[in-house]
Amino acid sequence: MPASLTDSRLAIVSGKGGVGKTTVAVALATAAAKAGKKVLLVEVEQREGIAPLFGERPIGYEERRLAPNITGLSVEPDEALVEYLYLFYGIRRVGKVLRGTKAIEFATNVAPGLRDILLIGKVKEAERRRHQGRYVYDLIVLDAPPTGRLPRFLDAPRAVAELVNSGPIRQQAQGVLDMVTDPKRCRVVLVTLPEDMPVRETVEAADTLAKMNVNVGPIVVNAVLPEVFPTGKLRSLAKDPAEPLATDAAAAGIRLSEEAVRGLARVTALHARKTVNQRDAIAELQRETSIPSLDLPFIFSPRMGVEQLRQLAAALEAQGAIT
Amino acid sequence: MSDLAELLAERHVLVCVGPGGVGKTTTAAALAVRAADEGRKVIVLTIDPARRLAQSLGLDTLDNTPRLIPAKAFPGRKPRGELWGMMLDMKRTFDEMILDMTSRERAEKIFGNPFYQHISSTLAGTQEYMAMEKLWELHEEGRWELIVLDTPPTRSALDFLDSPKKVTDFLEGKFLRILLWPYLQAGKTYLKAVSFGAKAFLKVATRITGSELLEDVANFFLAFEGMYDTFKERSKRVYDLLAARRTAFVVVSAPQEASLREARFFVQRLGSEKMPLGGVVMNRTHDVPAVAGLEDPRSLAEQARAAGDGALLAPALDVYGSWREVSIREEAAMASSLGDLPTVPVWRVPDLADDVHEIGALRRVGEALFGPLPKGRTRSEPA
Numbered sequence: 001m002p003a004s005l006t007d008s009r010l011a012i013v014s015g016k017g018g019v020g021k022t023t024v025a026v027a028l029a030t031a032a033a034k035a036g037k038k039v040l041l042v043e044v045e046q047r048e049g050i051a052p053l054f055g056e057r058p059i060g061y062e063e064r065r066l067a068p069n070i071t072g073l074s075v076e077p078d079e080a081l082v083e084y085l086y087l088f089y090g091i092r093r094v095g096k097v098l099r100g101t102k103a104i105e106f107a108t109n110v111a112p113g114l115r116d117i118l119l120i121g122k123v124k125e126a127e128r129r130r131h132q133g134r135y136v137y138d139l140i141v142l143d144a145p146p147t148g149r150l151p152r153f154l155d156a157p158r159a160v161a162e163l164v165n166s167g168p169i170r171q172q173a174q175g176v177l178d179m180v181t182d183p184k185r186c187r188v189v190l191v192t193l194p195e196d197m198p199v200r201e202t203v204e205a206a207d208t209l210a211k212m213n214v215n216v217g218p219i220v221v222n223a224v225l226p227e228v229f230p231t232g233k234l235r236s237l238a239k240d241p242a243e244p245l246a247t248d249a250a251a252a253g254i255r256l257s258e259e260a261v262r263g264l265a266r267v268t269a270l271h272a273r274k275t276v277n278q279r280d281a282i283a284e285l286q287r288e289t290s291i292p293s294l295d296l297p298f299i300f301s302p303r304m305g306v307e308q309l310r311q312l313a314a315a316l317e318a319q320g321a322i323t
Numbered sequence: 324m325s326d327l328a329e330l331l332a333e334r335h336v337l338v339c340v341g342p343g344g345v346g347k348t349t350t351a352a353a354l355a356v357r358a359a360d361e362g363r364k365v366i367v368l369t370i371d372p373a374r375r376l377a378q379s380l381g382l383d384t385l386d387n388t389p390r391l392i393p394a395k396a397f398p399g400r401k402p403r404g405e406l407w408g409m410m411l412d413m414k415r416t417f418d419e420m421i422l423d424m425t426s427r428e429r430a431e432k433i434f435g436n437p438f439y440q441h442i443s444s445t446l447a448g449t450q451e452y453m454a455m456e457k458l459w460e461l462h463e464e465g466r467w468e469l470i471v472l473d474t475p476p477t478r479s480a481l482d483f484l485d486s487p488k489k490v491t492d493f494l495e496g497k498f499l500r501i502l503l504w505p506y507l508q509a510g511k512t513y514l515k516a517v518s519f520g521a522k523a524f525l526k527v528a529t530r531i532t533g534s535e536l537l538e539d540v541a542n543f544f545l546a547f548e549g550m551y552d553t554f555k556e557r558s559k560r561v562y563d564l565l566a567a568r569r570t571a572f573v574v575v576s577a578p579q580e581a582s583l584r585e586a587r588f589f590v591q592r593l594g595s596e597k598m599p600l601g602g603v604v605m606n607r608t609h610d611v612p613a614v615a616g617l618e619d620p621r622s623l624a625e626q627a628r629a630a631g632d633g634a635l636l637a638p639a640l641d642v643y644g645s646w647r648e649v650s651i652r653e654e655a656a657m658a659s660s661l662g663d664l665p666t667v668p669v670w671r672v673p674d675l676a677d678d679v680h681e682i683g684a685l686r687r688v689g690e691a692l693f694g695p696l697p698k699g700r701t702r703s704e705p706a
Contacts, residue, residue, distance in 0.1 A: 016343075016344055017343025017345070018344020018345055018577065018579075018582065049581055052580075146476075148343075195678060196678040196680075228638035228642060230635075238676075241639065244635050245635060248632055248635050251630070251632035252626065252630035252631075252636060256616055257614075257616050259614055259615065259616070260614050260616040260617050263612070263614035263643070264614075264617065264643050267611055267642055267643045268635075268639040268642065268643070270676055271642040273677070277676060277677060301648060302649075302651045303652060304652075
């Protein structure tokens with residue numbers, strides 16, 4: 001069975017820092033939008049990484065169209081709290097009073113996890129939102145905090161419940177908990193690189209999240225290098241490729257200066273060594289977890305833009321990840 | 324222009340800052356290893372909970388106590404100086420700091436407060452603050468010539484530089500004490516002579532959080548009474564240590580746009596705070612220079628394939644062309660984010676392909692930054 005990224009309404013995209021979470025989140029949104037789904041792409045903590053990939057100005061708390069079928073949203077706790085109080089309590093002018101007294105800062109600092117609940121609470125609201133009997137969004141992609149902080153982010157409902165015994169926040173916490181632990185509604189997509197450290201962190205995160213009853217998968221292995229050298233030669237190429245390259249060149253009648261051979265050899269050794277490490281890392285991932293995985297190719301082009309995102313989106317589609 | 328080798332040899336504190344996933348912890352460890360190799364007595368303080376620093380230094384774990392890294396963890400040549408490591412335990416540091424600041428009785432009262440238990444590990448800025456507190460302790464102990472500090476991969480440099488102020492502002496919480504006045508009274512006198520703003524605040528805050536939490540909070544502030552000035556003093560002296568001429572900040576980045584955006588932000592923020600910026604360590608670069616004869620690797624690859632003798636040569640030419648493009652992309656990204664800051668030195672560490680998790684590999688990172696370790700040279704005499 002292909003590993004679907006879209007059969008729950010909410011896909012939380014996380015991973016170790018620097019593995020390309022945002023790129024993968026945007027590629028997923030692009031692929032789903034192309035398949036005709038209405039997509040909401042959400043970022044937290046004002047990272048402002050999404051809009052530049054679409055060549056747009058930074059998005060704010062207002063949902064804004066970024067591309068056909070793709071809406072962007074940047075969630076921020078203060079705004080979320082004000083909106084929450086308004087929606088659920090009709091406390092209208094509370095926003096102004098609260099801001100004046102710094103009460104929001106107080107409330108979000110004082111109740112640990114409250115901040116996170118407000119953030120996911122806003123996502124939950126979008127996930128449940130209907131218009132004329134239909135869900136407004138078919139897919140919500142959350143560009144989430146890195147794996148180091150994700151368990152705490154998703155565990156916020158429980159943490160808050162420890163401190164707060166009653167009241168609306170308690171209810172909100174329960175609602176969020178219900179969503180993140182329902183595999184039909186929510187999944188965590190873990191992004192990794194085909195390297196040792198990110199793979200280890202991914203495996204650990206998958207275990208932690210599974211213990212929290214959060215649905216994890218598929219894992220997206222990002223920036224997979226093409227295997228261009230014969231397997232049997234990889235290790236020797238990683239060590240000293242200059243001689244076989246010079247021999248090949250002579251046989252093919254291509255004249256290369258010593259400097260050219262050296263330049264070629266340096267890159268060949270790097271690529272071969274990275275390929276060996278990539279194989280080891282992918283093997284480790286497969287050994288340590290049974291979660292299905294998807295591959296995205298390393299992008300070599302001189303720039304990263306809309307065209308490259310389309311390429312990545314197509315790769316997801318080709319692997320049956322958009323259902 | 325400062326030279327990284329000079330920083331390593333002369334400074335007393337090096338603070339590594341930067342976004343997540345760029346190898347900040349590795350860089351901090353590599354700098355410390357190199358300093359130890361060159362004869363300094365150095366300690367590296369990490370906040371990375373992934374325990375990888377401990378592993379990379381040949382220990383199973385690091386904890387809140389400084390540990391001497393055994394010479395046997397160094398493959399081949401032993402360090403001329405000493406390498407120590409420790410990992411920040413936020414909660415214990417906070418507890419110890421409070422014990423240091425007040426009587427045991429009062430401290431116990433604070434420790435027992437549920438609100439304290441939560442903020443000591445989760446309040447935004449606490450981790451940064453505690454890292455600074457620890458830095459000060461290590462500095463005070465006076466046992467190390469060099470302290471290399473790893474920092475949390477916070478999204479915002481503001482958090483990091485503001486953290487002493489942020490936490491003291493929060494703890495001092497003048498406005499909070501006014502607002503929480505009813506709770507701060509011995510009895511739970513009901514809201515009487517409280518201003519409208521305070522009333523509205525309490526009403527909303529109670530609705531949001533429930534009243535028992537507010538009581539805990541009030542008790543917490545009560546217990547902290549009289550400690551605010553101490554907090555302030557401590558923040559001030561850490562700030563002064565950071566701004567001192569024997570300190571240098573090292574911004575760690577990688578040549579990708581997102582990381583570079585953060586790096587630029589750090590550089591500018593440090594500049595506007597007048598903090599001593601050493602420079603930028605650029606990790607995992609791919610420097611593939613143009614080479615005469617390889618201007619058009621793709622068509623050479625075609626030629627090799629056509630000749631039927633290109634089993635290795637053709638793919639080698641292809642990957643050369645590909646990595647050359649990556650190199651161009653990285654150069655452009657670095658130029659556009661840091662190019663207009665020409666006085667900031669950038670030190671590159673090329674992609675070493677292998678994960679770095681033992682001292683031998685950390686030494687290779689050091690060699691990329693400083694060149695080979697000079698034989699027979701020593702700086703073991705204390706500064």
